[in-house]
Amino acid sequence: MNPTIQTLLLIQGVLVGLLTLAGLLVWVERRLLALWQDRLGPNRCGPGGILIFVADGIKMFTKEDWIPPGSDKPVFVMAPAIIVVTALIAFTIIPLAPGVSILDLNIGILFFLALSSMGIYSTVLGGWASNNKYSLLGGLRMSAQMFSYEVFMGLSLMGVVILSGSLNLHDIVKAQSGMWFVVPQFLGFLIFLFAGLAETHRLPFDMPEAESELIAGYHTEYSSMKFGMFFVGEYVGVTLISAIIVTLFFGGWQGPLLPPVVWFFLKTMCFILFFILLRAAIPRPRFDQLLAWGWKFVLPVALLNLIATGAIALARGN
Amino acid sequence: MFSMLKTLWLVFKHAFHKRVTIQYPEEKAYLAPRYRGRIVLTRDPDGGERCVACYLCAVVCPVDCIALDSAEDRHGRRYPSTFRINFSRCIYCGFCEEACPTYAIQLVPDVEMAEYNRQDMVYEKEHLLINGQGKYHGYNYYKVAGLAIGGKAKGEAENETPPVDPKSLF
Amino acid sequence: MATIHIDGKPYEADPEKNLLQTSLTLGFDLPYFCWHPALGSVGACRQCAVRQYRNEEDTQGQIVMACMVPAADGTRISIEDEEAREFRRSVIEWLMVNHPHDCAVCDEGGECHLQDMTVMTGHAYRRFRFRKRTFNNQYLGPFINHEMNRCIQCYRCVRYYKDYAGGRDLDAFASHNHVYFGRSEDGILENEFSGNLVEVCPTGVFTDKTLKTHYTRKWDLQSAPSVCAHCSLGCNTLVGTRYGGARRILNRYHYDINGYFLCDRGRYGYEFVNRPERIRHPLLHEGAHDTETYSKPETCSADVALKEARIRLRRANRIIGIGSPRASLESNYALRSLVGEDNFFNGLPAAESHLVTVALEILRHGPVRSASLREIEEADAVLVLGEDITQTAPRMALAVRQSVMRTPRETARKLGVPAWHDRAIRDVAQSDRGPLFIAAIDETRLDDVSTAAITRAPNDLARFGFAVARALHPEAPPVDGLSESDTTLARQVSDALANADHPVIITGTGLGNEALLQAAANVAWALLRCEKPAALAFVVPEANTFGAGMLDGRPLREAYDAVSSGDADTAIILENDLYQRTHDVDVDRFLGGLKSIIALDSLRNATTDRAHVVLPAGTFAESDGTFVNNETRAQRFFQALPPEGDIAESWRWLGRLAAGSAPSEEPAWKYLDTIIDAMVADYPELRGVRDAAPSADFRSNGARFPRSPRRFSGRTAIHAQFDVNEPSPPADHDSPLSFSMEGSTAVPPASLVSHYWSPGWNSVQALNKFQEEVGGANRGGPPGICLIQPEKNLHPFFTEIPATFRRSGEKFVVLGLPHIFGSDELSRHAPALAERIPHAYVTISDADARARGVSEGDQLVLRIFGREHKLPARIRPKLAPGILGIPMGFPGHAGLVFPVDGHL
Structure with missing residues (x-):
């Protein structure tokens, strides 16, 4: 097959797969939350209620598309698109199977970090453009949160880079054929997990939304599919962070018996489920606690981890 | 940190607990007799309307969804000529029942009153008044009130002495 | 000015006033029944008990009735004293021993001074196990409803009716625990000011009979300040409305005009609005x-x-x-x-x-x-x-x-x-x-x-x-x-x-x-x-x-x-x-x-x-x-x-x-x-008309004054039979009042007072809080401008001194006799008031009656402008001979301009 067509098909597959997954996650999340709360969750629409995401979709598309009169219109419209687009683009570098990824960049990690920080424009701009105090507070929280956690997100990955000696994700996956990096880089993994949570502003780190304080934070004024885009963006983001964790710390597509794609998918799903479990179990900290914890605890630990990893790598002499 | 892990584990274990959800239209929930549902107006043991149109339910209503107007029949009994509850506003707080000095207004365990048209949520007196005493049996306000009405003269209520003759010396 | 000490704190007081009035003016909640600013003190109800101390060293003191003690310089009292409180609580408890379980069907409920005072003193449960004494009620005419069971024997009614208004047909009967206030027998209360009993009575013995026909609680009456339209005095009134009709008139205190009281024409003439x-x-x-x-x-x-x-x-x-x-x-x-x-x-x-x-x-x-x-x-x-x-x-x-x-x-x-x-x-x-x-x-x-x-x-x-x-x-x-x-x-x-x-x-x-x-x-x-x-x-x-x-x-x-x-x-x-x-x-x-x-x-x-x-x-x-009233005072009335x-x-x-x-x-x-x-x-x-009341853009803390009381009920149900969506309240571009319960809670200028209410004071006695001092001038000055x-x-x-009256031949001078009930064109349409309108008659002097052999009640034929009026005679011993009188404005001879010449 022509490599261009191959790539195009791959793009098509990833896009459809991701968006379907995002939709399905709506159902998965609600059913799982119900499961952990002794309820049933959506169970009426389709088998096991799975068609709820179709119903949700219809609802999203048919709701009144409202743009507040005082808003900055172009920015207001653009904001929800940014989050979806950046999250989707970041997916291009994820190795789904040996040699299978849309892009094979040798600066893969940097590309991921760059795009994930692009994503916050969506929330900050959305919050600002709404011309609403709650939205603006949400946006501001997002930027502050991102500032803090972006730093050690990068730092936490440096250990992996040192161990694998490459920024290319394919190489990193291959480097874990002996041992998953989660073992030597357990601290790095934990730090990245926190940073990822903060980055996707999932519970318990969803201060930019914080419905009990800010109504719905940055997307208070959003309705219809614009709100839907934020929604999809969030699920794609969750999937992305899970995929990155799997790639960097849990051996990517590597695994016995089953085909690599399946391994990759299963591992990613595990983390998505873990994210949902976190939402079900852990309450939201106060915003200042979140920032203080990030700067005063996680950052030093990340630096220590980097120094230790570097020292060991030096000592081993490779 | 450890407590968080414990929390995660505890919450995860809930996946294997019994479900509490009641699959409503097929299964019905048990509603206690004093459940605060639909509002009714009741009658006293003699079949007379209990409501004396004192307006206490209306004034205590936090959403102001009760409107009535009082009238008096030829026996001197006061009753509501209109009694309207806008159930599309009602929050079923039960304050009206608590305020009612005659046990007339009562909340009963019936919640199936959804309508497609909001206008149909406005209940008039004919929709509210039932032919029974509801939850509180045997109470007749006029038997304890000092007011004379047809069939009960002054001094004939519970715990009353016959009327004094003001023209006597003692 | 004197300095008195209440609960250890010094206050400025007027030594001409008693301690009760002073305490109320200073804002203390001291219960009372028999005292009324217009009627003075008699010390009958024993409700305003406080402890008075002789001097700073005195810790014992004695219980006194605040209404009977002057606010003399150096007076030291305690309102909060535990024994005084207990005393007041016990007095209420005694008063409530025979009070019927009537509040739900009592027209005074919700604006009852007795309710307020009972809550104020903290009495809650009737401990008395024995039976309640009862009374039979009387028919007192179309204005006043009588419900004697509720009486607490404060004597305000007879003090007002006899001593203040000069009535003769209301009195206290019997003795000890069954004192009865009423007439010697059923019948219409004759005095023209009987309606004030409704406001004077601290509980529901005397209530407004016209309100009873379309009863509404005080908290539901959308009211506005108004001016009585039935004579030239311009008494200030509060018009209470509900469901699109006028439901009652209450007195609106005007220090210079009507004070605390209205006449019965002013109070009961309003019903023509609903006809x-x-x-x-x-x-x-x-x-x-x-x-x-x-x-x-x-x-x-x-x-x-x-x-x-x-x-x-x-x-x-x-x-x-x-x-x-x-x-x-x-x-x-x-x-x-x-x-x-x-x-x-x-x-x-x-x-x-x-x-x-x-x-x-x-x-x-x-x-x-x-x-x-x-x-x-x-x-x-x-x-x-x-x-x-x-x-x-x-x-x-x-x-x-x-x-x-x-x-x-x-x-x-x-x-x-x-x-x-x-x-x-x-x-x-x-x-x-x-x-x-x-x-x-x-x-x-x-x-x-x-x-x-x-x-x-x-x-x-x-x-x-x-x-x-x-x-x-x-x-x-x-x-x-x-x-x-x-x-x-x-x-x-x-x-x-x-x-x-x-x-x-x-x-x-x-x-x-x-x-x-x-x-x-x-x-x-x-x-x-x-x-x-x-x-x-x-x-x-x-x-x-x-x-x-x-x-x-x-x-x-x-x-x-x-x-x-x-x-x-x-x-x-x-x-x-x-x-x-x-x-x-x-x-x-x-x-x-x-x-x-x-x-x-x-x-x-x-x-x-x-x-x-x-x-x-x-x-x-x-x-x-x-x-513009009889003293050329321009006064504004509002919707x-x-x-x-x-x-x-x-x-x-x-x-x-x-x-x-x-x-x-x-x-x-x-x-x-x-x-x-x-x-x-x-x-x-x-030009004074402009300042008779604040203009439409007047605001208090940026808000209008509400016409509806704060606890106005039924807002979301009152129109629901027409449309379940509530209509927005009517806009008012002509006054600083709003048709709503929302708005400023401050005491408005006296010309804008829509109702008298203050926390803990639901009865008309809440008026105390709307006066500069209790019984004194309206807060912010009396409304209207002369x-x-x-x-x-x-x-x-x-x-130019007129010649003395001499009758010319057989001709009579016919004069119009005004009638409080009947001569006013509008109030005559009010059903309750119509019951009090006498039949038309002609008054004739004793001398003329004797000369013509007329006896009381004879039908006389009076010719005026060639038209015959057949009216029963009333013989008046003091009327000057040569003069006849017929009621003014009565149907049949309404358009006559008096004096006119007439023949018998």
């Missing part, structure tokens, strides 16, 4: 002036009616406007500017119009103040000249009744009895009453407290007045041929007036006699020349008679002439039933000569039945406007009901008529403030 004879939509009568084709009027929309009216106005040769003394100043002015100065008539018969002008001239150019009711109440000598004020201005009669206590009070004061100690003052006074002289055509209801009462024919009353003036001052014109006894009495009156510190002369237009007004003015001016601050009170017939008079309109007679001999062919008649004002032959001729008649009125009457276009005018309850249907204030209708034919055209004046500004620009004399201030310079005496 089926109300005009609620415009009516069109095609060719109504042709009796052949007279047909039932057809209602139409406002636009159709306005179009029809405009076409008729455009086709008119000359339009005349007939104003009205019962329409607001604004409506009269609107009519005047619509038809022009030359075509405006004040709607009064020529004689009355003349009298009003004379009275206004006396006030404008004379040096004497117009007396407010408070001044009358505080006067120490009163001369009533000619007017039967109990019937024409009832509240003034109540004020006069208080004035006679002024001198005994002074005696008591000299004996060291404090002014609030009612019981002691009455013991000192016994039957002693201050100087009050009544000169009238017949006995009046005030005669029982008068020093002397004479009855004469109107001219002779005026002559008597002139004689008093002459006796006071030598420059006053002498009266020739006065009888010996009258001269002696005139001297007695003049001595009493000259010895008084605040003499007041009262007269009025009731007898249609100009000389009476001049005689009264002469007396007042003579007193002023003797350096006495005399005041003069004129009584005029209607709520806005002086207002209509101040607009310089010409009398009805000239309007009639303009049609019969002139070119006028179209008339706009403003809230005026001409058949009530002038003889029906004249009115028929006048209306018959018109091509188009446009009438504005609130009730259907003979005039509106003959109009081609009738526009529905709002009553006082649905209108904003200004009345209590948002007008329903097409009803609108007359000035608004006239503004739309004036706007021209295009529907898009703006009316000449859209808002009340616009028309007031225009009026003041035209009439500088009326338009005419006295001149500095003295005015020469009137010198």
Whole structure:
């Protein structure tokens, strides 16, 4: 097959797969939350209620598309698109199977970090453009949160880079054929997990939304599919962070018996489920606690981890 | 940190607990007799309307969804000529029942009153008044009130002495 | 000022007041029942107990009744003292031992002083296990409902009814725990001020019977400040409304006018607002002036009616406007500017119009103040000249009744009895009453407290007045041929007036006699020349008679002439039933000569039945406007009901008529403030009208004042049968009030007070919080502005003394007898009040009756203007011979202008 067509098909597959997954996650999340709360969750629409995401979709598309009169219109419209687009683009570098990824960049990690920080424009701009105090507070929280956690997100990955000696994700996956990096880089993994949570502003780190304080934070004024885009963006983001964790710390597509794609998918799903479990179990900290914890605890630990990893790598002499 | 892990584990274990959800239209929930549902107006043991149109339910209503107007029949009994509850506003707080000095207004365990048209949520007196005493049996306000009405003269209520003759010396 | 210590803290106090009044003024919640600011203290209920200490060292103290102890300098009391609290709690508990379980069906519930005080003292459960004593109730007439079981024996009712209002048919019966307050037998309470029992009674023994027919709790009554429309005094009222109807009138405290009390006409006359004879939509009568084709009027929309009216106005040769003394100043002015100065008539018969002008001239150019009711109440000598004020201005009669206590009070004061100690003052006074002289055509209801009462024919009353003036001052014109006894009495009156510190002369237009007004003015001016601050009170017939008079309109007679001999062919008649004002032959001729008649009125009457276009005018309850009362005080009244249907204030209708034919055209004046500004620009004399109440843009903390009480109920259900979505409340562009429960919670300026309520004080006694000091002036000053201030310079005496009355042959002079119930055109339609209207009659003097062999109750045939009136005779021993009296404004002879000549 022509490599261009191959790539195009791959793009098509990833896009459809991701968006379907995002939709399905709506159902998965609600059913799982119900499961952990002794309820049933959506169970009426389709088998096991799975068609709820179709119903949700219809609802999203048919709701009144409202743009507040005082808003900055172009920015207001653009904001929800940014989050979806950046999250989707970041997916291009994820190795789904040996040699299978849309892009094979040798600066893969940097590309991921760059795009994930692009994503916050969506929330900050959305919050600002709404011309609403709650939205603006949400946006501001997002930027502050991102500032803090972006730093050690990068730092936490440096250990992996040192161990694998490459920024290319394919190489990193291959480097874990002996041992998953989660073992030597357990601290790095934990730090990245926190940073990822903060980055996707999932519970318990969803201060930019914080419905009990800010109504719905940055997307208070959003309705219809614009709100839907934020929604999809969030699920794609969750999937992305899970995929990155799997790639960097849990051996990517590597695994016995089953085909690599399946391994990759299963591992990613595990983390998505873990994210949902976190939402079900852990309450939201106060915003200042979140920032203080990030700067005063996680950052030093990340630096220590980097120094230790570097020292060991030096000592081993490779 | 450890407590968080414990929390995660505890919450995860809930996946294997019994479900509490009641699959409503097929299964019905048990509603206690004093459940605060639909509002009714009741009658006293003699079949007379209990409501004396004192307006206490209306004034205590936090959403102001009760409107009535009082009238008096030829026996001197006061009753509501209109009694309207806008159930599309009602929050079923039960304050009206608590305020009612005659046990007339009562909340009963019936919640199936959804309508497609909001206008149909406005209940008039004919929709509210039932032919029974509801939850509180045997109470007749006029038997304890000092007011004379047809069939009960002054001094004939519970715990009353016959009327004094003001023209006597003692 | 004295310093007293309450619970260890020093406060400034007035030593002339008692401790209860002082504590209430200072804002303490001290319960009380028998004390009333207007009735004084008797110390009967034992409820206001406090602990008083002798000095700073005294820790023991003693329990005293706060209402019986003066707030003398250095007094130390404790309200919070545990034993005093326990004492008050026990007193309430005793009072409640026999109180029935009635609150739910009691009309006082929710505005009950007893409820408030019970909550205030903390009594909650009846521990008394034994039976409650009961009473049978009495029928007390159409105004008052009696429910004796609820009585707590505070004696306020008899103290008010007998001691204050001079009633004789309410009393306390029996003894110890079954004291009964009522009449000796069932029957109508005779006193004209019985309605105040409703507000005086601290619980539900006496309640408003008209409210009972459409009962609404206080918290549901959307109220607005209003001014009574049923006589010229301009008593301030609160109009309570609900479900689109007026439901009751409450007294609105005005320090200078009505104080705490209203008359029964003012309190119960409101029900005409709800009558089926109300005009609620415009009516069109095609060719109504042709009796052949007279047909039932057809209602139409406002636009159709306005179009029809405009076409008729455009086709008119000359339009005349007939104003009205019962329409607001604004409506009269609107009519005047619509038809022009030359075509405006004040709607009064020529004689009355003349009298009003004379009275206004006396006030404008004379040096004497117009007396407010408070001044009358505080006067120490009163001369009533000619007017039967109990019937024409009832509240003034109540004020006069208080004035006679002024001198005994002074005696008591000299004996060291404090002014609030009612019981002691009455013991000192016994039957002693201050100087009050009544000169009238017949006995009046005030005669029982008068020093002397004479009855004469109107001219002779005026002559008597002139004689008093002459006796006071030598420059006053002498009266020739006065009888010996009258001269002696005139001297007695003049001595009493000259010895008084605040003499007041009262007269009025009731007898249609100009000389009476001049005689009264002469007396007042003579007193002023003797350096006495005399005041003069004129009584005029209607709520806005002086207002209509101040607009310089010409009398009805000239309007009639303009049609019969002139070119006028179209008339706009403003809230005026001409058949009530002038003889029906004249009115028929006048209306018959018109091509188009446009009438504005609130009730259907003979005039509106003959109009081609009738526009529905709002009553006082649905209108904003200004009345000018008998002391030329301009007072604003406000809408209590948002007008329903097409009803609108007359000035608004006239503004739309004036706007021209295009529907898009703006009316000449859209808002009340616009028309007031225009009026003041035209009439500088009326500039006080603008300040009579705050303008529409007045705000308190940025908010309007709500008309609805804070706990107004049923907001989301009251309209739900029509539409489950609540309508937004009606907008009000004319006043700073809103049709809502939302708004400022501050105490409003007195002219904007919509209801009396304060936390913990749900009854009318919440008024305490709306006064500068309890029983004192309104907070922010009494509402209204007196338009005419006295001149500095003295005015020469009137010198035209009328000849003494002599009957000419068989002819009688027929006078109109005003009736508190029946003579007022509007209140007569109120069902409760209608029950009190007597049957028409004719009064005849004893001498004439004997001469003609007439006995009481005989049907007499009275011929006036060739028409026969068959009326039963009432023989009056004191009436002057040659004079007959028939009730004013009664159907059958409503349009007669008194005095007229009549034959038997």
